[in-house]
Amino acid sequence: MSASGRVIAEFRRNPRPMRLLGASGQLGYGIPAKSFAEGLARKPDLIGADMGSIDIGPTYLGKGEMATAPESTRRDLRRVLRAARDLDVPLVIGSAGSAGAAPHLEATVAMLRDIAQTDGLHFRLAVIPADIPRPYLLDAAHSGRIDSFDGMPALADADITDAAHIVGQMGMGPFRTALEADVDVIVAGRACDTAIFASLPALLGFPVGLAMHMAKIIECGSLCCVPGGRDPILAELDHDGFVLESMNPDRRATPTSVAAHSLYEQSDPFTVIEPDGALDLAAARYDAVDDRRTRVSGARWRDSTQATIKLEGALKIGERAVLLCGSADPRFIAQCKELLPKVADVVRDLVCEDRPQDYTLRFRVYGIDGVRMVVPENEAPPGEVFIMGECIAPTRDRASEVVRTCKQFLLHYGYPGRLSTAGNIAFPFTPPEVSLGPAYRFNVYHLLQVDDPDALFPVRVETL
Numbered sequence: 001m002s003a004s005g006r007v008i009a010e011f012r013r014n015p016r017p018m019r020l021l022g023a024s025g026q027l028g029y030g031i032p033a034k035s036f037a038e039g040l041a042r043k044p045d046l047i048g049a050d051m052g053s054i055d056i057g058p059t060y061l062g063k064g065e066m067a068t069a070p071e072s073t074r075r076d077l078r079r080v081l082r083a084a085r086d087l088d089v090p091l092v093i094g095s096a097g098s099a100g101a102a103p104h105l106e107a108t109v110a111m112l113r114d115i116a117q118t119d120g121l122h123f124r125l126a127v128i129p130a131d132i133p134r135p136y137l138l139d140a141a142h143s144g145r146i147d148s149f150d151g152m153p154a155l156a157d158a159d160i161t162d163a164a165h166i167v168g169q170m171g172m173g174p175f176r177t178a179l180e181a182d183v184d185v186i187v188a189g190r191a192c193d194t195a196i197f198a199s200l201p202a203l204l205g206f207p208v209g210l211a212m213h214m215a216k217i218i219e220c221g222s223l224c225c226v227p228g229g230r231d232p233i234l235a236e237l238d239h240d241g242f243v244l245e246s247m248n249p250d251r252r253a254t255p256t257s258v259a260a261h262s263l264y265e266q267s268d269p270f271t272v273i274e275p276d277g278a279l280d281l282a283a284a285r286y287d288a289v290d291d292r293r294t295r296v297s298g299a300r301w302r303d304s305t306q307a308t309i310k311l312e313g314a315l316k317i318g319e320r321a322v323l324l325c326g327s328a329d330p331r332f333i334a335q336c337k338e339l340l341p342k343v344a345d346v347v348r349d350l351v352c353e354d355r356p357q358d359y360t361l362r363f364r365v366y367g368i369d370g371v372r373m374v375v376p377e378n379e380a381p382p383g384e385v386f387i388m389g390e391c392i393a394p395t396r397d398r399a400s401e402v403v404r405t406c407k408q409f410l411l412h413y414g415y416p417g418r419l420s421t422a423g424n425i426a427f428p429f430t431p432p433e434v435s436l437g438p439a440y441r442f443n444v445y446h447l448l449q450v451d452d453p454d455a456l457f458p459v460r461v462e463t464l
Contacts, residue, residue, distance in 0.1 A: 002124045004090045004200075005182035007045055011204045017238040018206065019044045020197050021247075022218035023083075025230055027051040027076045027093065028068025035222075035231035035247035040083050042234055042247075047084045048196040049076075050219045051108070052095025054312060054442075062164040062314035062440030064103030077108070078115045081185065085121055091185045092175065092196050099312075100130050100190025101165035108187055116464040123185055126178035126461050130167040130189025132311065134160055136456075137448075145449040146311070152445050159443045163313035166444050170309070171275035173454030175199035181461050188457075190312065192274055193219040201237055212279045213299035214242045216272060217261055224261035225251035241297030243289055253294045255286035275310075275453045277303045307453040313444025318359075320439035321399035323389035323407050324432050325425040331417045332424045333381050336365055340387075343410045351405055359393035359402050387425065392439045403433045 001009070011018070021044035024031050028051060056067045066073060084091035097104025109127055116123070137160045140146050146155050160166065167190035176199050178186045188195075197215035202208050214235045217224050222231040224244065231248035244253040262269040262281055272279035283298040327333055340363045348357055364370040367385035389406050393399035411423045418424070450456070 002182045003084070003088050003184040004179040007089060007200070008179065008204065011045075017236050018046075018201050018204070020046045020048065020201075020214070020218065020235045020237065022197065022221050022233045022235070023047055023049040023080050024076065024232070025050065025219065025221040025223055026053060026068075027080070028066065028073035028098070029076075029230070030072055031076050031079055032231050032248065033079075036079065036083070039232040039234055039247040040087065043087065044089060044234065046090050046092060046197070046200055047080055047087075048092040048094075048219070049080055050094050050193045050196060052098045052100050052104070052190065056098060058314035058440040058442045059438070060104075061099035061101060061167070061312060062316055063438060064101060064165060065098075066104060066107060067098040074111050074115070077111050078119070081112065081115055081121065082119065084185065085123060090179065090183070090200065092199075093185075093187045094191035094193060094196040096187050096189055099165070099167070100188070101167050102129060102131050102189070103165075105129060105187065105189045112185065112187065113464060122464060124181075124183040124461060124463050126181055126183040126186045126459050128170065128174045128178060128186065128188040128191075128457050128459050130170055130191065130457060132166050132168045132448075132456055134166070137166065137311070140448055147308075147447045147449070149447055150445060155444065155446050159313065159315070163315050163444055164440070166311060166313035168309040168311055168448065168456055169275070170457045171195050171453055172199040172202055173276070174457040174459055176203045177454065178459045178461075179203060181459060183461060194272075194274060194279075197235075206237055207239060207301070208277075209279060209299040209301035210237060210239075210242060210297070212272070212274065212301060213281065213284065213296060216279070217244065217258065217296075220261070220264065222246040222248060222251045222253075223264070224258050225253045226257045227251060228257070241295050243293055243295045245293045249292070252292045255288050255294050258294045258296060259284075259286045276307045277301055307450050308447045309450055309453055309456065311444050311446045311448050312442065314440040315443035316438050317441050318392040318394055318439050319396040319399045320436040321391050321393075321396070321403045322434050322436060323387075323403040323410075324434065325407070325410070325427050326384060326386045327425045328384040329420070329424060330381065330383075331419070332415070333368070333385050335415055335417075336368070336385070336387075339413060339415055340365075340410075343406065343413050346409050346413070347402060347406045350409075351402055359391050359398060361389065361391045361402055361406065364388045364390070396435055396437070400433060400435055407433060
């Protein structure tokens, strides 16, 4: 019997509280060894880790590449795999390879196969792809089953056909199917982070609301603690609530810090929307067990009348090059909002003499408007600023041409009151122009209405 079958049989035979270890908020960036070892000493019934997010932007989804370094990713995978096999408990990984599309999933599975061969490990592996077939999406769009949200325009056929990759964010159903298939390890493509941890307790009859609330917190590791951090966190779940404890003794899960985590990635702190329902936190309670642990109770689950799956797709929009520079000239800083568009006009006239403008050039001035969308009026100018000019053009050479021309004329552009002709800006290194490769944007970020939210995510099992 494999790990999931053993744990399911044990809990059905002898029900008790369940211990779940959140190993990492995003696998591949490193797992603190000492706190992970402490978590293993508590004998968890499941080890889980989220591996991806849209926080990293659209490029990794578009390019089919991991955001994490191969060496650190392999090290993390080896650590959690060996731990789960030593304890004979399920290892559950979601949003494989950073973005959860086919290339990310297969790269992650390939690493696991290699680790298994190198270390002499044998186990049953469930793999759950998250890519959504294009013909299915075209049919859904034509029949009005794809809705826009978060300000996205209606999904056009070209959005579906031209996107590099399109994934759906799976919920608990496919994980439950995999767990019931008697496996040791589950690796899923793009997935709701809650599904990684909530699927097993929900399958065993624990209240879904409590399991989902617990999962939403521990998928981030010890981020809910004071001070927050990346250390593993342990949750002990019963039928009335769960207790949270960081595996780093210097981090405290307090009622305030845990409750505040409800604001993480949520526009509504009392409602978390999932593919087949909603988590209601209006009656949630947070009570201190001691100075390091908090018990959470009161969450409720509401089944949805219409199941939906969030779609994510990325479209290549060109090649990106950037110019990196700074200034400490108070006259330049005071006038830069007016000067930068004038420099852009000069660049356009120079590089578009015999061709139409086929690129975009924009500037971010860090210290003035690089981060904030709205800058307060009458704010005193900073003593120095960092300027990033970004060009997106059809080719790498064209993008490089634009930023190199921009560098020269931004450096020497004359303006009223300038004292020095030696240069308006300084460069942190040379060359200050950097080609970053293909640029992508999210062109699919929509909700797909489905009758069966699990049918699009088939589970395949292999023995290693």
